[in-house]
Amino acid sequence: MKPEPSTKRLALFFEQHPALDISYLERLSSPTGIYQHGSFNIPNYHHGYCLDDNSRALLLLVKAEGISTSFLNHPLLSTYLSFIFFAQNEDGTFKNFMSFDLKFLENKGSEDSTGRAIWAIGSLLGNAHFESYHSISREIFDRSLDRLLDFRSPRAVGYCLLGILKFIEANPLDSHARNVAHALADFLEAEFDACDGHNWPWFEEIISYDNAILPLAMLRAGRIMKNQRWTEIGFTAFTFLDTVLFSNGQLSMIGNQGWYPKGGEVSRSGQQPIEVPSIMLLYRELYRLESNPIHLAKMQRAFLWYLGENDQELSVFNPSQKSCYDGLEEYGVNKNQGAESNIAFWTAYILAKGIDTLCADCSVKTKAIINKPL
Structure with missing residues (x-):
């Protein structure tokens, strides 16, 4: 049987799941915060909580307000924010x-x-509705x-840069935040230059996880802080990453069983759901800068990828639980x-809804370009 076109598959999915449904995340959460891990479809208490996931969850709720005002007063927003507050030390560092x-x-x-945590907090501060x-x-x-x-x-x-830039967009005259953002972008520029000089247009000697964050941060810093050099670095790093992610017309991410070291092979084993939203944010930023519909197509x-357009042609979405499985391994x-x-x-x-x-x-x-095969 011939597979359904991508656009038809996406339209059918949104028809079946028309609204943001975080009921599974609510099940993973307690009055303290969200549990890190699940054993199949129940919380795994053995691993407790972490700052990482409570920050991610807070950022999700901040973004959710954009498609439904019902999330403005969602009780879990206070829960996740309280966890971050509790995790912070007096000196400004955090426990995890x-x-x-x-x-x-x-x-x-x-x-x-x-x-x-800074990304989530900065995004909340950048949204007047909160x-x-x-x-x-x-x-x-x-x-x-x-x-x-x-x-x-x-x-x-x-991550920090993305949060501070969100804050700056709402508070453009805050010189302290602008100075810190400038220093952080300068650091990424220096890291990129150190690698790029050796025919590796990236920020580290290995491309590992949540990679799209790095070109995204530089592109956004370049746009908001009006720095052409940072924009150029963002585009160069994006071009390099893009050839790895979309080499065969669909998203194929770098796997956690080896990653992609300089001079080595790209691992495709152990692809993780965490990669997808940052990739989508990167292409959304590129569309904002260039208005090229191919960026929306790649979003x-x-x-x-979640619905089966991946290397193993397996969906990682569980429709009965409104949940997502933890990734693609060699065994499935x-x-x-x-x-x-x-x-x-x-x-x-x-x-995707956006x-x-x-x-x-x-x-x-233009819409035809977005919907045609890559």
């Missing part, structure tokens, strides 16, 4: 992992987890800002359904 019995497992978490949460969010934000200047993880810096194809689908995967899926859902809005005034010819 918390056990089921509510004990933090380290005094200071990873740079990546802090970066995700003004009732701005006072506590600003306290968290200001306490951490100078700490970010010590970061050396490019990905963490990218659409990226979402369809990982049937666990944890927080990271499900937050990623529903974030991507919001972005494609029609981005192309509301597109011509028939």
